[in-house]
Amino acid sequence: MTNQHFDIYMIGVGGQGIGLLSETLIRAAERAGHQVRGVDTHGLAQRGGTVTSCLRLGEGAHSPMIREGAADLVLALERHEALRGAATFLRRAGTLLYFDALWQPLNVRLGAQPQTTTAEVEAVCGQLGARHLRIFDPNLPDPRMQNVSLLRTLLQESLVPGLKLQHLEGALGELLTGKVLEANLALLNA
């Protein structure tokens, strides 16, 4: 917490489910006692472009948008976006947590630019004196659960002040139903 706020910047690719991630986290953070505000990318960028979401906790946060280089925590759902998020929004001595999915951007697929490596992501975190957490799970029952896999690590590592399992479970319960809810709760508790 700096100046009574804690800023979480989420980044991924349109179609990866960053909407559910941000919607779960804002509700869970409020359940943990924080004042919350945030904003997601909607519209054009959702078509396979970079999508982001800002979540700001605490009474010192006014705008829903986070300042560049000021996020306490960056959560990324893809490797290139992890590098982008860390390089642009992560503050010095902050934390990057990313799910190492790989969705090549256009120029990488066309062979015009190199694919980002895990070492590059780690190096940027090193330059920022930031904590670096990479997760990857090839055995998820559904790739659309990568976001909840990220939430599980976020919880295990206590990356959000005051956030507990019951807060995330309660938030998921507000947003999902039936088998999808059961599968996600099971993953969270795994």
Add this chain to the structure above:
Amino acid sequence: MSKLGSMLLGRESFSEIVIGNTALARAMLETGTRVVTSYPGSPTPEIADAILGIPEDQRPLYFEFSTNEKVATEVAFGASVNGHLSCVFFKSVGLNVAADSFVQLAHMELLGGLVIILGDDPGANSSQNEQDNRHYARLAHIPMWEPASASEAYLMYKEAARLSVQLRKPVILRMTTHVCHAKERVQFDAWEPVALNPTPRFDPANGPYIPIASAVFPLKARARARLGDFAAHAEGCSFNRLLDHNNSHRGVITAGLPFLSLLDCLEDVGAKPDVLRLGMVFPMAAEKIAAFLAAHDEVLVLEELDDFLEQAIKALAYDRGLHTKIVGKVAPEDWLGEFTPGKVRTILGRLWPDLGLAVAARDLPLPSPRPPQLCPGCGHRAAFWAIKQALADTDITVADIGCHTLGFQAPYRMGQALLSMGHCTGTAAGLSLFNQTRKVVAFIGDSTFFHAGLPGIINAIFNHHNFTLIVLENGTTAMTGHQDHPGSGHNVTGPSHAMSLDRILEALGPTSLRRTDAYAGVKLRQMVTEAVAEPGFKVIIASHPCMLKATREARRAGTFKDRMVTVNQTTCTLAHDCVSTFACPTFQMDAEGRVTTHPDLCIGDGSCLQSCPARAVTPPAPRGNGKES
């Protein structure tokens, strides 16, 4: 009923975490707004999502997506002069479409009241420009409120609607992208529904409603007089805020979301400037502003996009003989982009270096940029891939607005010029004049065809223009969230006559009309080759359902076939047509040039098979363990 719908219908006061657009829907119910119209456009479509979350039989208002913003405005106007409180909403550039009728509104006695919600887009997040629609308020003599948050959007709508009813004049609520989508817990009031009065109350005696020649002047004079009433309200507007930091030297005047960016910056500042935040940006609270100017040596006018407030405030200072130093736009970049917390920090730090807001520039490596793409299975991709083969590199292609605009990117480079909704046929006609050497091909989507496409098509036939129009039909308004359009056979309430593009075009009489499935590459290429060789105005309809919509619907219905294509590594000759020419995002290329398909991305549509000269892309098959063959 959706959770959202039952929440919005609650009679008791409640609170919920919602985005600004959702909060507006509740404000409509509480104010008794009876008729709401729109044309979909980011950042506003979620207002409709919220309204449509309420089942039609319990919805206390009439809602429609009209064919375009102008028609939407006219429907809302007609309902208002019949006595119903009405609302029309659309995106920033939608106001250009609506403008011809919009500029008349303040002349009219709007019996029921009328709220216009604008979704401006500073930063051009989802638009072809970042025009500042505050100018339109001044142009059309219509007052404008500017919320900074979801809570304020809800409260300002209620205040603006109340005044609109009372003064029988239109009012504007100017949202911006990150106010529309800002999330926070909003406290909603109780709601006491008022019974509908269906009596048509239109009466020419309330007018006149025919502004012709000298009849315009009394109407304009009345509109100006009512602006005086709104100006009086602006002085006491409950959203004006004066933050007195006891600083007689420095002050900041601001409004809307930049106000919150400013508050963020001031968290890190010791000697804070005083702040005057305006709830209404037109007309301005002149007395409040003059007093604030008089109380400070130097005042920064902090506003996103144009110098709208700055010009008015400088004129006010001149009229009042005030000698306060007024600083507004200084550098070229002050006119560009959103005033995010980072940008406001830069501006404040530049003007007042002693505040210690300077931020060291970063020089960290960035990954390859990731622009938006046509989705896996998109019919537009298959169409562009085939069309490109039929055209010479020197031929000219004209884009329009929609998902297909993304075809301008590599590797397709289809669509080289863009103005606005429906422009493509007019622009293509101009490009074809005196042009004997370069074929001209225009693209339009089916929703845009109905929105603003028809006049240009009719012009092309009427005036014997020579070019080819390719209608990229996907059965929906895809980019803005899959809203129905007049060709899709449904409107927001249920079945509707599906207007046939073919029959409309046949009636208009182009030189030739062809239709194919967009996936049929050989056929489409042949059609384009033939059409561009003919004189006259030729139309090809390249059709395929939006696969993002189809996939989502199939998943919901439990009928989704979970299949994917794979690249046979034995027969693959590394020709790379799949990844470099067809370029579906599912094709991934490793450092050795080996191509695979991505299990998270492939939807098993198979449109890519035709792109492989070695037939190494294998037909869609049920995915096993998600691993490549």
